[in-house]
Amino acid sequence: MNWIALIFAGLFEMSGVLMINKWHKExxxxxxxLLVVGFGISFLLLSYALKTLPMGTAYAIWTGIGTAGGTLLGMIFYGESRNRKRLVFIGLILGSAVGLKLIS
Structure with missing residues (x-):
């Protein structure tokens, strides 16, 4: 259950990041x-996940989901560069998060 909470924490962090950009524009x-709610729920779920998961692993996965997801959302909604090298490095971030899950 804590892994699911951690994944959702990362997803809510992505929504918070997306709303930062929306707030600056509108x-x-x-x-x-939505910015405050997104980050608030993200921190609550991260806090819940940290009750049983190692802090270093949980934080790395949480920030990895947020970083990769925020970058992908920027590409989709704000026309940011879709350079192949960027996509490769996003894949490395996600692969690292999966690797941390597999060894934990």
């Missing part, structure tokens, strides 16, 4: 609310 109360 300055709406909706964007600000």
């Amino acid at each position: 300055k709406t109360i909706t964007a600000l609310t």
